Amino acid sequence: MRIIFAGTPEFAAQALTALLGAGHDIPLVLTQPDRPAGRGMKATASAVKQLAEQNGIPVWQPTSLKDPEIQSKLSDIGADVMVVAAYGLLLPQDVLEIPLLGCLNIHASLLPRWRGAAPIQRALLAGDKETGICIMQMDVGLDTGDVLMQSALPIDEEDTAQTLHDKLAVLGAENIVKALEWLPLGKLNAVPQNDAEATYAAKLNKVEARLDWQKSAVELARAVRAYNPFPVAQLMVKGEIVRIWKAHAENSQQGTPGTILSADKSGICVACGTGVLRLLEVQKAGGKRMPVAQFLQGNQLQAGDCCET
Structure with missing residues (x-):
C-alpha cells in the first residue's frame, strides 16, 4: 500500500520499521520538529526522522496540519492510507479525508480506557492488570474513533513504563502490519467505542x-x-x-x-x-x-x- 507515515518517538519508529519490512511504499514521513535534547540541549532529530532519512524517505516537520497548502501537498501524494503513531499533532478533518482508506492510529491502550498522551504510565499508576494495542480509525476526537483491531498484553509486576513501552511498541508494529493486510480486503470490523467507559491519560509533568x-x-x-x-x-x-x-x-x-x-x-x-x-x-x-x-x-x-x- 502507499502510506503516509506520521510519528515521532521510538514507539513510532518500530512501526515504521515493520511497515518498511513488509514492503509498503512510504513516499512521505511526517514528524515533529527537531527538539533540544541531551546535556548540550542541541537540536535533535526524532527517532522517526532518523529512520526515514536512513531509508531515503522525504521528511516533513510542520508545526500544524491546518495550512491549506500543506493539505494540498498531502493530497498530491495519492496515499491509500495514513498511519499515525505518537505523532504529537492533531489531524484536522480535511487531512483525515485525504487518504483513500482514511487514517489509522496505533494507540497503546485498550480503548476506550486511557485515551490521551500517556496511556502506558496511567495504566501503571492505576494498577491495571493488562493493557494492549488498538488500531483505530481516526476521527477528529481525541482517540475516539472506531477500533479496528485490539491485542491485550498482561502487565507484569516488575514492568516499568520503559519495559512496557518496549513490549507495546513491538505489539503495535505487528498489529499495524496485519491491519494493513486485512484493511483492503474488508476483513476489519469497526467497533465503536463506549464513551461512558472512557478514561483520560493526561500528559505527565x-x-x-x-x-x-x-x-x-x-x-x-x-x-x-x-x-x-x-x-x-x-x-x-x-x-x-x-x-x-x-x-x-x-x-x-x-x-x-x-x-x-x-x-x-x-x-x-x-x-x-x-x-x-x-x-x-x-x-x-x-x-x-x-x-x-x-x-x-x-x-x-x-x-x-x-x-x-
Whole structure:
C-alpha cells in the first residue's frame, strides 16, 4: 500500500520499521520538529526522522496540519492510507479525508480506557492488570474513533513504563502490519467505542514525580515504575533531591509518613500512609543511578531522617 507515515518517538519508529519490512511504499514521513535534547540541549532529530532519512524517505516537520497548502501537498501524494503513531499533532478533518482508506492510529491502550498522551504510565499508576494495542480509525476526537483491531498484553509486576513501552511498541508494529493486510480486503470490523467507559491519560509533568508519602506504599511503588524513565520519581531529604529508579512496597512496621525507618544495604525504608516503601536503586542530583548499598557509602541517611512531601 502507499502510506503516509506520521510519528515521532521510538514507539513510532518500530512501526515504521515493520511497515518498511513488509514492503509498503512510504513516499512521505511526517514528524515533529527537531527538539533540544541531551546535556548540550542541541537540536535533535526524532527517532522517526532518523529512520526515514536512513531509508531515503522525504521528511516533513510542520508545526500544524491546518495550512491549506500543506493539505494540498498531502493530497498530491495519492496515499491509500495514513498511519499515525505518537505523532504529537492533531489531524484536522480535511487531512483525515485525504487518504483513500482514511487514517489509522496505533494507540497503546485498550480503548476506550486511557485515551490521551500517556496511556502506558496511567495504566501503571492505576494498577491495571493488562493493557494492549488498538488500531483505530481516526476521527477528529481525541482517540475516539472506531477500533479496528485490539491485542491485550498482561502487565507484569516488575514492568516499568520503559519495559512496557518496549513490549507495546513491538505489539503495535505487528498489529499495524496485519491491519494493513486485512484493511483492503474488508476483513476489519469497526467497533465503536463506549464513551461512558472512557478514561483520560493526561500528559505527565515533573511536578507529579515528587512522591506524596501520605499515599500507600503500593501506590508509590506503582508511581516509581510509571515514572521510569520519565520524569523519575523523587524525594527530598536533607535539602537534596534523590531520584528513585526502583522500589518495592512492603507491609511492615509503621511510622510517620515520610520518615526513614532504616537505611542499610538492603534498602532505604520510608514509612507511607499505609505500608513501607523500600528504595532499592536511587540517584543523587548530578550523579549516577546506583544500588542503595553503593549510594549509602557516600551519603549518610539513617532512621529518623524525614523526607519532604
